[in-house]
Amino acid sequence: MIFSGQILKMSSQLAEPIQYFLNLNDDLISMNQIFGKELRIKHIGYQCVNCGSDEKIYRMGFCKKCFFESPYASDTIIRPELSTAHLGIAERDLEVEKSIQLVPHVVYLSYTGDVKVGVTRETQVPTRWIDQGATFALPIARTENRYEAGMIEVELKQHIADKTNYKKMLMSEFESDLDLKEFRDKISEYFPKDFKQFASDEEDIVKLDYPYTAPGKVNVFTLDKQPEFTGILKGIKGQYLQFEGDYFINVRGHEGYVIELEIK
Ligand SMILES: [Zn+2]
Incomplete structure (x- = not known):
C-alpha cells in the first residue's frame, strides 16, 4: 500500500499502550497495527503547515516567511x-x-x-x-x-x-x-x-505506557540527509518511530515535509 502527503505530528490516544495515528492526506494510518512491517519513506517535497507553500521548510513545519x-x-x-x-x-x-x-x-x-x-x-x-x-x-x-x-x-x-x-x-x-x-x-x-x-x-x-522497548543505541536519521529510508517498524516513543537496527526518525521534526510512504 502506498500513501502520500504532508507530515504532521502523529496524533495519539492514551491507552495501554498509547495508540498512534499518522494522518497523510486524509488517510489515517494506525501505526500500532503496522509494527513488524517494512516501511519505505521517501521525501518528495514540502508543504508549509501554515501557508501551504512548497518552499523548503525552515523550522517547526513553517516556511521561512511564516516562521x-x-x-x-x-x-x-x-x-x-x-x-x-x-x-x-x-x-x-x-x-x-x-x-x-x-x-x-x-x-x-x-x-x-x-x-x-x-x-x-x-x-x-x-x-x-x-x-x-x-x-x-x-x-x-x-x-x-x-x-x-x-x-x-x-x-x-x-x-x-x-x-x-x-x-x-x-x-x-x-x-x-x-x-x-x-x-x-x-x-x-x-x-x-x-x-x-x-x-x-x-x-x-x-x-504513560509506550509501544516501545529501549534500544542499545540510538541512530537518528533525517530526510534531509537520507531522503529515502526502508526499515521494519518496531515501536514508537514520543514522536519517534523506532526501526530495526536502532534507527529512529522524529516525525514531529519533519512536519511540512511531503512524503511517499509504502507499507510492504
Ligand atoms: Zn508558509
Whole structure:
C-alpha cells in the first residue's frame, strides 16, 4: 500500500499502550497495527503547515516567511513568560495570541530520562506529555493564562531541566519507582511567591505506557540527509518511530515535509 502527503505530528490516544495515528492526506494510518512491517519513506517535497507553500521548510513545519511572521510560530510559543496578550499587547496578531495565551495552562513535571519542568495548555494534556515521550507526568500548578504559567516555569527551571534530551528519553527504561511528588516537594521552596495561589498539590501522577522497548543505541536519521529510508517498524516513543537496527526518525521534526510512504 502506498500513501502520500504532508507530515504532521502523529496524533495519539492514551491507552495501554498509547495508540498512534499518522494522518497523510486524509488517510489515517494506525501505526500500532503496522509494527513488524517494512516501511519505505521517501521525501518528495514540502508543504508549509501554515501557508501551504512548497518552499523548503525552515523550522517547526513553517516556511521561512511564516516562521518569522505567523503568530503560531512566535517567541511565546517557546518562551511562555514573554506572553503579553493578558496586557492587551500584541506580538504578531493579538486575536490569535489571546486564543493561545488567555486559556487555562498547566505547569508540570515530567520524566523523559530526566525530570523536567514544562508548560502547556490544559487542552494539550496528555498530548504534550506523549509527544515528548514522558513516562510520568505530574501537574504542579494550574493557571488562568500562559504568562502566569511561564513565570512559574522560568523560576523553577533554574533548579531543574526544562529541555528533553531525546537520546536519554529514547534510551531510558521504564522506572517504576520514580516519584515525581518527591521532586515537587523538593523544589517547592523555589516556587515563586507571587504565583503561589496557582500551586496545585493534590494531583495524581500520570503514567504513560509506550509501544516501545529501549534500544542499545540510538541512530537518528533525517530526510534531509537520507531522503529515502526502508526499515521494519518496531515501536514508537514520543514522536519517534523506532526501526530495526536502532534507527529512529522524529516525525514531529519533519512536519511540512511531503512524503511517499509504502507499507510492504
Ligand atoms: Zn508558509
